[in-house]
Amino acid sequence: MSIRLERTKVAAIGAFAAMAVAGAALADETCNSPYTTRLIKGQEDYVHVWTLGVDGLGDGSDKLVTVDVNPKSKGYGKVVHTLPVGGRGEAHHMGFTDDRKFLWAGGLDDSKIHVFDVGTDPSKPKLVKTIADLPQKTGFVGPHTFYAMPGRMLIQALSNNKDHGGVTGIAVYNNKGEFVAKYDMPATEIGGAKGDGYGYDLAINPKKNVLLTSSFTGWNNYMMDMGKMVKDAEAMKRFGTTMAAWDLKAMKPKQVFSVPGSPLEIRWSLNPKDNWAVTATALTSKIWLIKPDGKGGWQAKDVATIGDPSKIPLPVDISISADGKGLWVNTFMDGMTRYFDLTNPEAPKEVYSKNTGKQVNMISQSWDGKRVYITSSLLANWDKKGEDNEQFLALFDWNGKELKEKWRVDFNKEKLGRAHHMKFSAKPAAKKAAAAESVRVAAAR
Amino acid sequence: MSGWKVAAGLVLVATTLHQAPVFAHRAEHKPVVARPVMDYTPPAAGSYTLHVIQSMPDGRVVDAGGRTRPFAEYTRGRITLLSLIYTYCTEPTGCALAYETQVDLRKRIVADPALHGRAQFVSLSFDPLNDKPETMRLYGGKNARADGPLPWHFLTTSSVKALKPILDGLGQEIEVEVDARGKPTRTISHMLKLFLIDREGRVREIYSTDFLHPEAMLNDIKTLVMEEDGQRH
Numbered sequence: 058m059s060i061r062l063e064r065t066k067v068a069a070i071g072a073f074a075a076m077a078v079a080g081a082a083l084a085d086e087t088c089n090s091p092y093t094t095r096l097i098k099g100q101e102d103y104v105h106v107w108t109l110g111v112d113g114l115g116d117g118s119d120k121l122v123t124v125d126v127n128p129k130s131k132g133y134g135k136v137v138h139t140l141p142v143g144g145r146g147e148a149h150h151m152g153f154t155d156d157r158k159f160l161w162a163g164g165l166d167d168s169k170i171h172v173f174d175v176g177t178d179p180s181k182p183k184l185v186k187t188i189a190d191l192p193q194k195t196g197f198v199g200p201h202t203f204y205a206m207p208g209r210m211l212i213q214a215l216s217n218n219k220d221h222g223g224v225t226g227i228a229v230y231n232n233k234g235e236f237v238a239k240y241d242m243p244a245t246e247i248g249g250a251k252g253d254g255y256g257y258d259l260a261i262n263p264k265k266n267v268l269l270t271s272s273f274t275g276w277n278n279y280m281m282d283m284g285k286m287v288k289d290a291e292a293m294k295r296f297g298t299t300m301a302a303w304d305l306k307a308m309k310p311k312q313v314f315s316v317p318g319s320p321l322e323i324r325w326s327l328n329p330k331d332n333w334a335v336t337a338t339a340l341t342s343k344i345w346l347i348k349p350d351g352k353g354g355w356q357a358k359d360v361a362t363i364g365d366p367s368k369i370p371l372p373v374d375i376s377i378s379a380d381g382k383g384l385w386v387n388t389f390m391d392g393m394t395r396y397f398d399l400t401n402p403e404a405p406k407e408v409y410s411k412n413t414g415k416q417v418n419m420i421s422q423s424w425d426g427k428r429v430y431i432t433s434s435l436l437a438n439w440d441k442k443g444e445d446n447e448q449f450l451a452l453f454d455w456n457g458k459e460l461k462e463k464w465r466v467d468f469n470k471e472k473l474g475r476a477h478h479m480k481f482s483a484k485p486a487a488k489k490a491a492a493a494e495s496v497r498v499a500a501a502r
Numbered sequence: 503m504s505g506w507k508v509a510a511g512l513v514l515v516a517t518t519l520h521q522a523p524v525f526a527h528r529a530e531h532k533p534v535v536a537r538p539v540m541d542y543t544p545p546a547a548g549s550y551t552l553h554v555i556q557s558m559p560d561g562r563v564v565d566a567g568g569r570t571r572p573f574a575e576y577t578r579g580r581i582t583l584l585s586l587i588y589t590y591c592t593e594p595t596g597c598a599l600a601y602e603t604q605v606d607l608r609k610r611i612v613a614d615p616a617l618h619g620r621a622q623f624v625s626l627s628f629d630p631l632n633d634k635p636e637t638m639r640l641y642g643g644k645n646a647r648a649d650g651p652l653p654w655h656f657l658t659t660s661s662v663k664a665l666k667p668i669l670d671g672l673g674q675e676i677e678v679e680v681d682a683r684g685k686p687t688r689t690i691s692h693m694l695k696l697f698l699i700d701r702e703g704r705v706r707e708i709y710s711t712d713f714l715h716p717e718a719m720l721n722d723i724k725t726l727v728m729e730e731d732g733q734r735h
Contacts (some may be wrong), residue, residue, distance in 0.1 A: 091712060094693050155710065156693055165675055207695055207708035209555055231556050232673050238553040263712040266542040266707055306718060307550035329539075 088324060088376060088421065090205040091263055095157035096422045101481035102127045103137070103179050106450050107162045109437050110145040110472040117473030119148040121173055121182055122473055123161065124450060124466060126430075134452070135462035136471060138181050142171050147280070147437060150478045152203025154210065154232050159185070160480055161210055163200035165436070166280060168192050170200055170212070172234060186234050192218045194236040195228045199276055202258050208232050213259045216275035223275035223295055224254035224376040227308075240308050242270065243301050248312035248354065253281045255297035260323040260334060261305055267355070269347060271320040271336055272297020283439040286323035295341060300347065302355045314357035316345055322374055323347075326381030326402070333402055335360075337375050337386060342366035344384070344405050345396065361397065361405040364388055373435055378426050387413075387420045389435050394420065394453075394460065411460050413453070414446045421479045422455070425470075429453045429460060433468070434475030450476050508559045534596040538661055540715040547724030548733060552706040558699055559671020562664055563626065565659040566639035566646055574703060576655050581621040581726045582699040583607070583719070586674055586692070588629040589641040595711045596694050598610060601625070603696075604654075606716040608645065611652050613725070618651035620727050627658040628692070630665055634658065672697065673706075720729050 076340040103243075104126050110118040118141035125132035153160055158176030163169070170188040177183070191214070192198050199215035212228040224244065229237040243252030255272035262269075273279070276294045278286055286292045302312040318341025325334040333348040341497025344361040361385055364370040370388035377384050377399070384397040384405060394417060396409040419432045431451045434440050448468035453460040468476045561573040577584065585604060587720035604623055611617045625642065627633035638656035639646050646656045659665040669676070676692040696714070698707040707722050 156673075158675070207710040207713065208705070209708070229553070233556065235556070237555055238551075264539040264541045266544065266718075304545055304550075307545040309545075309550065332541075 066291075068455065083271040087383045088322075090152070090155070091261060091325075092216060093153045093155055093157055093205045095483075096149070096424070097481055097483050099483075100127055101423060101428075103482045104421075104430055104450065105151070105160065105173075105175060105182065105480050105482060106249070106468075106476050107148045107151050107478045108468065108476055109148045109434060110141070111437075111474045112145070114469070114474060116141050117145065118143055118474075119145055119164065120352050120474065121171075121184075122161075122450075122468075122476070123180065123182060125180070126428075126452065127484075134466065136466060136473070138183060139473065140182055142169075142184060143188070145437075146478060149436075150201055150203065151480050152210065153205055154478065155205040155207055156232075159232070161203040161212075161213070162478075163203065165199040165201065165276070168200060170203075170230075170234075175480075175482050179484060188230065188234045190236065190441075191228060195226065195239040197225050197228060197239070199225070199279070200228070201256070201273075204259055204261070206261075209237060209340070211259060213256050213270065215256060215273055216277075221276035223256075223273070223278075223297060225256045225275070227256065227259065227270070239310075243299075243310035243313050244271075246313070247301070247310055248314075250299060250313040250315045252270065252301060252310065252313045253297055253299050257297060257319070257321055257361065258323045260325055262325050262332065262334070263305075265332060266305045268303040268308075269325075269334055270301045270303065270310075271316070271321050271323055272299050273319055273321060273339075278285045279436055280438060283436075300336065300345075300357055302347070312354055314347070315357075316357050317341055318343065320345060321372070324375055324377040326377065326399075327379050328381040331381050331402075335375065335377065335384060335399070335402065336406075337363060337372040339371055339373060340369065342370055342372055342388075344386075346402050348402070358403070360403055361407075363395065363407075364393065367411045373417075375419045376422045376429075378422065379424050383426070385420045385422060385429065387417045387431065389416055389418055392417050394429075394431060409458070409460075413451065413460070413462075415447045418476055419495065421481070423481075427455055430479055432479060434477045437475060440475060443499060448473075448475050450479070512564060534592075534594045535598050537599065537602075538712045538714055542713070544718035544721050547707075547721040548728040550725065552698070552722060552725055552729075554700075555582055555705045555708060556673075557671075558697075558703045558705060561659070561668040563659055563668075564630075564635055565648075565654050566635050566642065568635045570660060576622070576624045576657065577699050579701055580619075580653075581701060581723055581730075582624055582697075583621065583723070584624045584626065584697040584699060586626055586628050586669070586672070586695065588627055589633050599711065599714060600696055602715045603716055603719070603729075605645070607719055607723075608652055608654070610708040610716060610720045611731065612707070615651075617723065617727065620730075621652060621723055623652065623654040625654070625656050626668070628665060628669060628674070630659040630661055632688050698722055698726070701730065 106122040120141040123138040125137045146167030149165045151162040160173040161172045172186040175182045197214035202213040204211040209231045214225040226241040244254035257271040257273035259270045281472040300314045300316045301310045318338035320336040342363045346358045346360045350356040371390045373389045386395045392414045394413040397405040418435045451465040452463040585600040587597040642656035696709040
């Protein structure tokens with residue numbers, strides 16, 4: 058019902074991307090909120106990269122960089138638009154609103170949330186609002202994950218404004234950008250394990266009314282130079298070691314799981330028959346499976362190893378295939394992109410690996426799994442130095458056996474900054490017709 | 503925020519769908535409904551808080567009898583479940599699902615005397631040129647009544663101009679699909695949303711397709727009733 062390319066539509070003046078007819082899709086290019094509509098199952102037209110500004114490089118500002126990724130376009134593989142937001146706030150992650158018209162992008166340092174209109178014309182996003190009251194309203198800082206719910210956004214923060222440690226929570230803002238509510242991460246024993254109060258990612262299974270959360274570290278660590286931090290034994294103790302399962306409707310934690318080593322991104326299987334999710338732990342280099350425990354609750358299991366954990370390859374992002382049968386894993390330190398067979402989620406098996414850069418972070422695949430996008434930056438103070446500090450957006454084709462690089466945009470050479478999170482967008486299918494029709498109608502009024 | 507504006511496609515609703523045949527009656531038009539899977543026991547009513555998400559917009563609407571009234575008359579004073587629909591929608595996960603969910607929920611409310619007189623349903627059309635008051639009355643059929651244990655109002659507006667501020671305020675965008683030649687079709691694209699509104703006219707929950715679980719929605723209504731009565735678990 059929601060395949061963009063299956064319909065031709067009239068859109069608003071200024072044009073809108075095609076959208077689902079009356080209903081949310083099950084998922085969105087495999088990693089976004091199940092409540093986000095306008096699923097792109099065909100060819101994406103643009104990739105928006107939330108990019109950290111670098112002092113002395115170009116304008117030095119954090120910016121939204123838009124790259125044309127449609128192979129039929131003249132601008133294929135090229136930067137077609139940049140939108141600086143002014144200053145450097147440690148640009149990090151983004152998330153669409155439920156209607157996919159707006160992209161919320163957070164700064165881990167300044168705690169600002171920039172709202173970009175990417176629905177009107179995805180080739181030229183516009184900054185329409187900046188939300189700056191998160192610390193004031195919640196006591197949380199470091200807005201990380203933006204996860205759409207109907208009419209509102211769940212925002213998972215990383216830290217707090219009292220001690221800048223890892224104790225934090227979830228904020229809710231409505232789509233107008235107004236504060237609605239806040240929820241602290243669990244810090245007591247619930248269901249056999251004690252919460253650490255930390256947060257990182259969140260993901261929802263609607264049919265189970267379950268919200269899963271994971272845990273990372275606070276501002277004191279993520280803004281510290283990585284070389285300095287790893288030598289600081291006390292700092293290294295301050296990483297999350299838990300996940301939690303929440304009653305989504307009540308927004309109350311029901312269980313805490315011990316998951317050592319900082320569990321990061323959470324991905325539910327998109328197969329409607331499945332009820333499990335996976336995560337990867339950054340410091341212990343493991344894949345964990347979260348699944349029903351057979352007693353009405355949930356359990357977390359260590360099911361696979363990523364690379365050689367003793368070398369701390371640092372798995373930093375994962376991307377699950379639409380059928381729930383495969384999982385991409387990027388490990389930052391060794392620049393490896395690995396593919397795990399998830400046919401048996403109890404025993405994921407690495408079946409492919411390739412070095413895709415000197416440092417790699419985010420990985421996003423198209424719905425059909427044929428295209429895999431990779432960026433390079435982890436955090437400004439954690440990225441490698443000198444020649445190893447490659448900054449790029451790269452596209453690879455995946456034929457099921459091998460990754461083949463199509464192109465790479467050098468963000469250093471282009472004086473853009475550090476390439477971090479990516480989101481896809483698509484042109485309105487009937488933009489010209491819509492615009493012409495709208496003008497005609499407007500003129501006739 | 504500019505995105506809070508309704509799509510200008512709405513203009514096209516006004517200009518291209520007015521010649522569409524009027525919906526006859528739901529009895530002659532039984533669209534397929536695809537209900538979302540619900541595999542959980544919802545939390546008990548009153549055991550959780552429904553925060554205020556947003557306020558309701560003002561506006562003027564037209565009831566099934568053709569009378570123009572302030573929209574607030576239908577969104578305040580009782581707990582209101584508002585759906586935005588158009589009468590000839592056939593999307594299995596769209597308006598038809600909204601209607602069937604409300605029918606299911608209505609049975610549950612009517613079966614609970616403690617809820618009688620505490621809630622109401624409102625179905626508001628976003629195609630005022632096709633969905634005239636008579637159309638809405640026929641669409642509602644026997645459910646269209648302003649009295650009884652659960653009033654259900656089937657409303658429209660006098661014009662697109664009257665409708666637009668309501669949709670703007672709710673954050674409900676719509677678009678009209680066109681065919682391969684660029685001609686507008688009779689399909690209006692919209693993200694299905696139902697709004698649960700407290701007696702003060704504040705939105706306390708928004709349901710899209712995956713959230714349309716009548717059992718959980720009933721508990722939400724009971725939660726607001728208990729809040730009104732000062733009862734919390």
